[in-house]
Structures are given as structure tokens and as C-alpha cells.
Amino acid sequence: MKQFNIITSLLITLLLLYSCSEDTNIKEKESSTKEQLEEEPINSDSASIIKLEFGASAELIDEIINKEETTFMHNENKKIAQVFSPYSFPLVFFKANESYAAFAERDSVFFGEKFYKFISNWGNIITESYENQKPNTLLDFIGKSRKLDLKKYYDIAKKWDNEKAHLVLSSILAHEVSHLIQRKNNLPTKNKRYIQRDFELEADGFAGYYMRKRDNGNLTWKQISISMVLFGFISTTDNPENTESHGTENQRRAAFRLGYLLGEENLTPKEFDTKFFEVYDNVLNGHYSNTSKHFSKKANTTEFKSNIPPHILNKMNELYKIYTGQVGDKEYQNLK
């Protein structure tokens, strides 16, 4: 069990930091004034942010992994900026001993080298762990009882390659950039009190929106949806009622899919926000939380339909099924 324990503790570190960093970041939004943020130069800020977060030995680095990967990420950041024009944010890389994290803070996205390596090597980590130990559970989150069935990820892990890893890295970057776009636009507008899950699910939605538009829409949903395997894997909860989290795997999948569907239109961040939550909350989370019968009844009222974008209307049942876990991995990847 030794190897399994090492991997388990490693991943717990990863998952906690991945979520806590974002958590810290967004909460800071409420306490810092815009003027304070603009006074300080970004570069010295970034270095001190990293040290503050991960300790004195943590440092900014110019290159992540190697030249090729560094260029890939900077290009990706440019592509994201094109889709979300005029919004554009610096991307900085860092190294910190045992910390696996990517997060948005101040006006920059921070991407840790360890986290980057983890995504690149995810396939090996899962297959080796599964083949050697065959545990039913990979992770038990502290106090959250999150359980992961390795078998569920094994087939995808076996076929893991650089192209897939890059698509996931791209989605993660888009998710982090979205947090900065949210900050600039005071989104989510519905968020009258701080609810982390709203920020996170909307950022997943923005990531889906971006992936549809990336490279002029060259990617298929099948390629894009691979991101959600990883987002689900690093999801922080199995409890659909937990609002202090990134959301459950199903909640994240529905958000990402909805963002992808909204990518059929060209939307400003505020327009995206309105449409995203109109569908996600009022339909999936609110009115339709009980039974699909209830869903049909509500969806058939004219008043209700008028607020839903017409091209989303015939996808409502699909979104509802994803949200309630009725769509398996393969079915999810084979959606049109």
C-alpha cells in the first residue's frame, strides 16, 4: 500500500491547494479595493504572492517544463485573450515544493509547474496505481468523504497523450482567466453573497465557451469533453449541496456543456453570465431539482421559455440528465 499512500497524499495536497488557492483569491476580491490593486507593479506582486502562498522557497520561473510547453501556454493565453477580447491577462509560472496549484490572483494567472506535470502525467499516475493496487477508492478527502473509483478513469488514462493533456491544460487556463473576467465585470451578478460554487461553475462554463471557439471552432465536442474527465477528477466534492466547492463532477460537467452550447453565440461576459445562470440555476438547480416530470411541466410554460436562448431550449433535457448523473462518461463524450 506504500505507493498508493504516497499517491493519495500527493493528490490530496494537489486537490486542496487547487481549490484553496482559488478560494483565497476570490475572497480577496471582496476585501481589496481596485485602487490598491492597481498601485503595485505586477511583477514584484507576483513573486510575493507566491512566497506568501507557498513559502520562502517558492519562486517565479520564466519557463514551465521546457521551451515548447512554455510557448504552448503563452500561445494558449493569447488565444483565450482573442476569444474574450478586450480582456487579456499576464500568465506567470511558478515552482513551489509540494504544491500543485493553478490560480488567479490580482490581475494575473499563476500556473504551477507541479500541477502542469501532474496533468501531463495523469494517465501514467492512474494506470500505474490501478494496475498495481486495484483500490476501489483513490481518495478520501479530509472531512468530505469524496471517493474516486479508479476503474472509471482507467480506460481514458490508458489512452492519455500529450494532445489530450494540452486540451485539459487549455481548459484549466481558460477557467482561471475566467475568474479575472468575473472580477472585472463583477460577476456572477446573481451572487449577492459570496458563494464559491457560483464562481467555479461559471468559470467552467466560460471554459466550455472558450473551447468551442478555440482555433475558430476546429475542435469536436469529443475532443473538448476530455477536459471534464480531469475537472471531475479534481472536483472537490461529491455532495451536490456543498456550495463551498467547485461543484460535483456532474455539476461541473453540466456547466461546461452549457458554456459550450452558449458558444454558438458571441456573448459579452455579462451576457454570458445572464444566460448561463438563467439556464443553470432556474432550470437545472431550482425548478428542476426534483423530477423530470416537474421539469417538463415547467419547461412548457411560455413565460419560462422566453428567458431561455432558443438553441438551448431543445438541450434542456440533456443538461438536466448530465446534471443528475444520468449521462455516463462515454455518452457525455458522444454528445453532439
Ligand SMILES: [Zn+2]
Ligand atoms: Zn476556479
